[in-house]
Amino acid sequence: MDLSIVSILMLDGLTNGAVYALLGLATVLVFTVTRVIFIPQGEFVAYGALTLAIFQTGKVPGTVWLLLLMAVLAAVMDVRLTWQHTRNAPKALKAGALTLLVPAVVSAISIWAAPRQFSMLVQALLTVGVVTSFGPLVYRLAYQSLADASSLTLLIVSVGVHFAMTGLGLLFFGAEGFRNPSFWDARFNLGPLALTGQAIIIIGVSLALIVLLWQFFEHTLYGKALRATAVNRLGARLMGISSHAAGQATFAMAALIGALSGLLIGPTTTVFYDSGFLIGLKGFVAAVIGGLHSYPVAAVGALFVGLVEAFGSFWASAFKEVIVFTLILPILVWRSVAGGHSEEH
Amino acid sequence: MKFTKTLITAAAALAICGTALADITIGVVAPLTGPASGLGIPTGNQVKLWPTSIAGEKLKVIVLDDATDPTNGTKIAKRFVTEDKVDVIMGSVATPVAIPVAAVAEESGTPQLSWSPAVLPPGKDKWTFRMPQSNAVMAHAMVGLMKKQGIKTVGFLGYTDAYGESWLKDFTAEAEKNGIKVIATERFARSDTSVTAQALKLTSANPDAMLIVASGSGAAMPHMAIVDRGYKGKIYQTHAAASRDLMRVGGKAVEGAFVVSGPAVIAEQLPDSHPSKKVATEFVVQYEKAYGPGSRNQFAGHAYDSILVLEKAVPIALKKAKPGTPEFRAALRDAFETMGRTTLSHGVLNWTKDDHWGYTNETGVMLKVVNGDWKVE
Numbered sequence: 001m002d003l004s005i006v007s008i009l010m011l012d013g014l015t016n017g018a019v020y021a022l023l024g025l026a027t028v029l030v031f032t033v034t035r036v037i038f039i040p041q042g043e044f045v046a047y048g049a050l051t052l053a054i055f056q057t058g059k060v061p062g063t064v065w066l067l068l069l070m071a072v073l074a075a076v077m078d079v080r081l082t083w084q085h086t087r088n089a090p091k092a093l094k095a096g097a098l099t100l101l102v103p104a105v106v107s108a109i110s111i112w113a114a115p116r117q118f119s120m121l122v123q124a125l126l127t128v129g130v131v132t133s134f135g136p137l138v139y140r141l142a143y144q145s146l147a148d149a150s151s152l153t154l155l156i157v158s159v160g161v162h163f164a165m166t167g168l169g170l171l172f173f174g175a176e177g178f179r180n181p182s183f184w185d186a187r188f189n190l191g192p193l194a195l196t197g198q199a200i201i202i203i204g205v206s207l208a209l210i211v212l213l214w215q216f217f218e219h220t221l222y223g224k225a226l227r228a229t230a231v232n233r234l235g236a237r238l239m240g241i242s243s244h245a246a247g248q249a250t251f252a253m254a255a256l257i258g259a260l261s262g263l264l265i266g267p268t269t270t271v272f273y274d275s276g277f278l279i280g281l282k283g284f285v286a287a288v289i290g291g292l293h294s295y296p297v298a299a300v301g302a303l304f305v306g307l308v309e310a311f312g313s314f315w316a317s318a319f320k321e322v323i324v325f326t327l328i329l330p331i332l333v334w335r336s337v338a339g340g341h342s343e344e345h
Numbered sequence: 346m347k348f349t350k351t352l353i354t355a356a357a358a359l360a361i362c363g364t365a366l367a368d369i370t371i372g373v374v375a376p377l378t379g380p381a382s383g384l385g386i387p388t389g390n391q392v393k394l395w396p397t398s399i400a401g402e403k404l405k406v407i408v409l410d411d412a413t414d415p416t417n418g419t420k421i422a423k424r425f426v427t428e429d430k431v432d433v434i435m436g437s438v439a440t441p442v443a444i445p446v447a448a449v450a451e452e453s454g455t456p457q458l459s460w461s462p463a464v465l466p467p468g469k470d471k472w473t474f475r476m477p478q479s480n481a482v483m484a485h486a487m488v489g490l491m492k493k494q495g496i497k498t499v500g501f502l503g504y505t506d507a508y509g510e511s512w513l514k515d516f517t518a519e520a521e522k523n524g525i526k527v528i529a530t531e532r533f534a535r536s537d538t539s540v541t542a543q544a545l546k547l548t549s550a551n552p553d554a555m556l557i558v559a560s561g562s563g564a565a566m567p568h569m570a571i572v573d574r575g576y577k578g579k580i581y582q583t584h585a586a587a588s589r590d591l592m593r594v595g596g597k598a599v600e601g602a603f604v605v606s607g608p609a610v611i612a613e614q615l616p617d618s619h620p621s622k623k624v625a626t627e628f629v630v631q632y633e634k635a636y637g638p639g640s641r642n643q644f645a646g647h648a649y650d651s652i653l654v655l656e657k658a659v660p661i662a663l664k665k666a667k668p669g670t671p672e673f674r675a676a677l678r679d680a681f682e683t684m685g686r687t688t689l690s691h692g693v694l695n696w697t698k699d700d701h702w703g704y705t706n707e708t709g710v711m712l713k714v715v716n717g718d719w720k721v722e
Contacts, residue, residue, distance in 0.1 A: 005545060005549070008541065008545055009541070009542055009545070012539055012541040012542060015539075016538055016539055019538075167378065170378050170382060174386075175378075175382035175383040175385075175386050175561075176383045176561055176562040176590045176593075176594075177561075177562040177563065177565075177590075177594060178562075178594065179565065179566075179594045194573075265538060268538070268539065269537070269538045269539060269566055270562055270563065270565055270566040270594055272380075272535065272536065272562075272563075274379070274380065274536065275536045275538075277536075278536045279536075279538060309539075310539070310541070310542050311542070312542075313531075313533070313537075313539075313540070313542035313543055314542035314543070314545065314546055317505075317531045317532040317533060317542070317543045317546075318505055318532040320532075320533075320534075320537075321534065
């Protein structure tokens, strides 16, 4: 093992780690605001990569139809709920229409654009639109009515949502994997290191997203409202912050991060309908390193997971996953010994 | 009232038994979902094209999804033998599932046509017959070509599951006989996001050739990673990768790859003298008529061949017993062993008492990827 091998492994580890970092941040975000341990985070990654792959073939991805179906269900639920509360038909219908609006527009554009084979950038934007719209709908359908349930109940729901989304993924995308074309085909040779354009994009976009998220939470009213909900749900509600709206916004952001991760990772590996789970799980390990509440520690943890994975597969490829997931044990021990951990609801 | 209920139950039970006695029941266990669904779905497709009767007996086919989960596969197999009283179990296509299913077949005395090259301990395969070529038979064809090309050292990059493991074992044995050494062994999983590290280690060992053991579109990623590291030697792939998904995902990177395959997927390119030419062509025409041009694959071929095997064995077994009875199942098992040479789309099969693999060493065909298509080497 010499310096060139170390540098190649470092680059590989950091590139994967950057994606894990995004997913780790999304996991922390969802957990702090809604107390949901969001296992299906990885599914958004697979949906993102595969939806783009189907757009590339000029067909309408099955996710678009699923989006419409879920939107209709959510709208019906909203109409019913508003009707029960207000007994006011126009108001109820308006609530339903509001839920239906964004997914319907996104689906309509997708169906119109799919056979026209626009440039990859347009297709990528559409993909982000479609997958991001899933976020609030998943929250509305699966979690909203259980918002006050225990973390354990929410975790069980997450497992259910994960299986449902993987199964639907198989239905829409088939069993075989896809590999998307690179967004940037450049190659730079720095000594033994071959830096690909895609690796630069992955690291760049991850950094940009992390900075954006930080700005959003520090400097916007909406971000502050989400943070308030994370700190104390009841208190935030008393201050007039709707916890349902906060939950839906959080899930939209999680789905957005997932979709972007999918686009980033799609050109570097073969993505299968069930690939997302393991990728998301590594993001989850990173989030656990951050104690499910610290963004910077989670991001550093993700890079650490990426590096461990790269070096682990070099030394003992048969035990790679074992090494990565065994990591979580000493960390949990350390956290429970060292952690002055308090929980507010 | 109670009496009527009992009467109805009895009648229902009789009715169920009645149909079970008249038909030949086949229990198909296949991974229609989960990691091996790329192998299982094509077999499920072929099952839909099966005939409705064999030797004048109606066929009753039950297809259940094992989700590539060994526990699930065992449950399904147990259901087949206790509730459905199947005459023959077929599947699974996933090796890790086929192995526990074989245990149920053995326990219950039900013949199993395994659609994966499941390696079982000696004496445990009394009731299990494999439809695919053994990895050893395929390794024979592969090593033959390697020897011709003057390859002395090989790097191995395979799945961390039973498929990868049994290939490593069979290939190493066959290679050593021919003076070829496996000098580096690395593993990966289908869902890995990167195999850069493994590729790095393998290329730094600099073997004459690489062997990648993976299935379907999962075989493309490791191939591309090795090419990406500037490896200039020859790259070999196994018969689970012999589908068009390899070229679809791998594109230019898999040009020049050597892939071992059964004869079924290259029916047109077989010489007229090849015994499987006719059967393989029939299979390809039937399958592609239903599922589109280029959709042919190794796994659907096994499902196709299973019916050919039954068509030969069932008439022999029917002379001894009626379907649905333990005697019929035993007779069917004996018929598999004694029916002699059978020409299938995947080659010529000859099961005997001591050999439940059956294919001869000449079955494997080496293909090369040229301009995104198969060419017989």
